[in-house]
Amino acid sequence: MECTASDLVDLLFVWNHPHADGMSGKIFHRLLLKELNMQSLHGPPDFSNSVLEFSDSSAKFPPPINQLAKLPISPSFAMKALWDDYKPSSLFKSPLQADWAPISCSPYRSRFQIFDIGNEILLNVLSACRERKTTLTALLNALVLTSLSIHLEESKARAFACSTAIDQRRFLPPNPPNYPWMKPKETIGNYVSLQYHEFGTELVSQVRSEAIQNNTGGEISTGLLELIWSISKKVRNEIQMRLNMGLKNDLVGLMKFVPDWKAQFKSDVKKPRKLSWFMTNLGTIEEKSEPNLGEGGENAWSIRRAQFTTSTEIPIGALIFSVMSVKNGELVVACTWQDTVLEENLVASVMTDLERWLTQIGGRA
Numbered sequence: 001m002e003c004t005a006s007d008l009v010d011l012l013f014v015w016n017h018p019h020a021d022g023m024s025g026k027i028f029h030r031l032l033l034k035e036l037n038m039q040s041l042h043g044p045p046d047f048s049n050s051v052l053e054f055s056d057s058s059a060k061f062p063p064p065i066n067q068l069a070k071l072p073i074s075p076s077f078a079m080k081a082l083w084d085d086y087k088p089s090s091l092f093k094s095p096l097q098a099d100w101a102p103i104s105c106s107p108y109r110s111r112f113q114i115f116d117i118g119n120e121i122l123l124n125v126l127s128a129c130r131e132r133k134t135t136l137t138a139l140l141n142a143l144v145l146t147s148l149s150i151h152l153e154e155s156k157a158r159a160f161a162c163s164t165a166i167d168q169r170r171f172l173p174p175n176p177p178n179y180p181w182m183k184p185k186e187t188i189g190n191y192v193s194l195q196y197h198e199f200g201t202e203l204v205s206q207v208r209s210e211a212i213q214n215n216t217g218g219e220i221s222t223g224l225l226e227l228i229w230s231i232s233k234k235v236r237n238e239i240q241m242r243l244n245m246g247l248k249n250d251l252v253g254l255m256k257f258v259p260d261w262k263a264q265f266k267s268d269v270k271k272p273r274k275l276s277w278f279m280t281n282l283g284t285i286e287e288k289s290e291p292n293l294g295e296g297g298e299n300a301w302s303i304r305r306a307q308f309t310t311s312t313e314i315p316i317g318a319l320i321f322s323v324m325s326v327k328n329g330e331l332v333v334a335c336t337w338q339d340t341v342l343e344e345n346l347v348a349s350v351m352t353d354l355e356r357w358l359t360q361i362g363g364r365a
Contacts, residue, residue: 008304011029011032013025013028013029017190017310017313018190019189019190020188020189020190021165021167021189021190021191021192022165022192022280022282022308022310022322023167023169023191023192023282024188024189024190025282025308026282026283026285026306026308026324027185027186027187027188028188029285029303029306030285030286031186033286033288033301033302033303036301037288037300037301040300040301060179060181062182062187062188062189062190063178063179063182065168065172065191065247065252066253066256067178067179068172068173068176068179068182068184069171069172069173069247070247071247071248071250071252071253072247072248072249072253073248073249073253073254074248074249077249078254078257081251081254089271089272093272094159095158095159095200095201096159096160096161096198096199096200096274097161097272097273097274098157098160098161098272098273098274098275098276098317098318099156099157099272099273100152100156100157100276100318101273101276101318101341101342102272102273102341103269103270103271103272103273103314103315104314104338104340104341105269105314107338107339107340108312108314108338109312109338109339110311110312110336110337110338110339111336111337111338111339111344111347112309112334112335112336112337113334113335113347113348113351114307114309114332114333114334114335115332115333115351115354115355116330116331116332116333117330117331117333117355117358117359117362118330119328119329119330119331120362121358121359121362121363122325122330122331122362123362124361124362124363125139125358125361125362128361128362129232132229132232132233133233133236134229134232134233134235134236135232135236135239136281136323137164137235137236137239137279137281137323138232138233138235138236138239139228139229139232139361140279140281140321140323140333140354141162141164141197141231141232141235141279142228142229142231142232142235143228143353143354143357143358144162144277144279144319144321144350144354145160145162145199145204145207145231146207146211146220146224146228146231146353146357147349147350147353147354148160148276148277148350149204149207149208149211150207150208150211150353151346151349151350152346154205154208157204157276158201158204158205159198159199159200159201159203159204160198160199160204160276160277161196161197161198161199161274161275161276162196162197162199162275162276162277162278162279162317163194163195163196163197163275163278163279163316163317164194164195164197164235164239164278164279164280165192165193165194165278165279165280165281166192166193166194166195166239166242166243167191167192168191168192168193168247168250168252169184169185169187169191170184170243171246171247172184172191193250193251193252194251194278195238195239195242196275197234197235197238199231203231206227207224207227207231210223210224210227211224218353218356219356219357219360220357220360220361225361265315268315269314269315271315273315273318275316275317275318276317276318276319277317277318277319277320277321278316278317278319278320278321279321279323280308280310280320280321280322280323281322281323281324282308282322282323282324283324283325284324284325284326284327285303285306285324285325285326285327286303286326286327287302287303287304287326287327287328287329288300288302288303303326303329304326304329305326305329305330305332306324306325306326306329306332307324307332307334308322308323308324308332308334309322309334309336310322310334310336311336312336312337312338314338318337318338318341318342319335319336319337319342319347319350320335320336320337321333321334321335322334322335322336331358333351333354333355335347335350335351
């Protein structure tokens with residue numbers, strides 16, 4: 001069926017992080033698409049009554065992860081986490097700190113920019129990642145590191161640290177005895193953790209040196225690209241090591257040691273910023289729902305474009321990158337930052353680099 005303006009609907013699922021994680025948004029749209037196509041079997045949709053009615057779901061409210069699985073913590077992991085959190089920052093200053101983006105509680109207003117990458121380029125980038133034994137998420141982390149190393153002076157940033165979101169649903173058992181209705185991969189809830197990555201002064205200096213020596217007018221030189229692939233593989237290996245450990249020594253397992261979260265947040269905003277950026281990639285969502293639900297019919301629904309954008313969270317990464325794509329469609333990369341904390345020109349430069357470099361990599365593959 002040929003699409004016209006009247007055939008397109010923008011659907012926004014907006015939520016608060018304590019209630020649901022990023023993957024929940026993907027699950028919501030997948031289940032909604034399935035339901036729409038179920039309804040389409042009975043004819044074209046009727047939107048004259050636009051009020052949605054839901055049954056009471058309180059009896060099946062998603063339980064916290066600690067009620068679904070064990071999160072074992074070793075003494076050494078707990079002691080290191082406590083030291084990292086409570087050590088005097090003035091005495092143990094780390095070059096990894098993002099002092100170039102000091103924490104400020106106001107204004108609490110998010111800014112964002114996005115760019116799209118066409119499907120042909122995206123497929124080539126994914127192919128290149130597989131050949132290099134890495135992933136798109138890891139590559140994006142390496143590209144952000146490279147861009148920030150170029151646009152921030154060494155006196156402001158000698159090293160960087162960032163984090164990547166990890167979906168924990170893969171570790172949760174389906175239909176546990178106390179929650180027989182629970183299907184983790186179809187449940188909207190908050191089941192996410194983080195993996196930290198550190199890029200030391202020597203590596204960042206190497207990136208800057210390679211970029212300066214082989215300035216190609218914005219494109220990545222052959223030498224710099226090899227270094228980027230190496231960094232990407234490093235990030236991928238760290239993520240894989242985290243996945244191999246399952247829920248053992250997971251950051252979420254430390255949450256039980258926090259007696260007062262309000263006090264914890266107030267304490268965090270008084271400390272130096274630890275992370276320069278945060279990367280979350282929801283991967284690909286199917287453009288159509290399951291077979292035999294109206295696909296190919298004149299009333300069938302499909303997803304043409306998907307965008308994932310997060311709001312600013314003051315104590316974490318200065319830049320938040322949110323990535324999502326539709327099968328056979330474009331990749332959408334969004335970047336969020338706190339208004340006035342960063343210069344818009346810096347963010348624009350980083351986003352321009354990412355778009356240009358992904359296109360360059362996709363063109364070479």
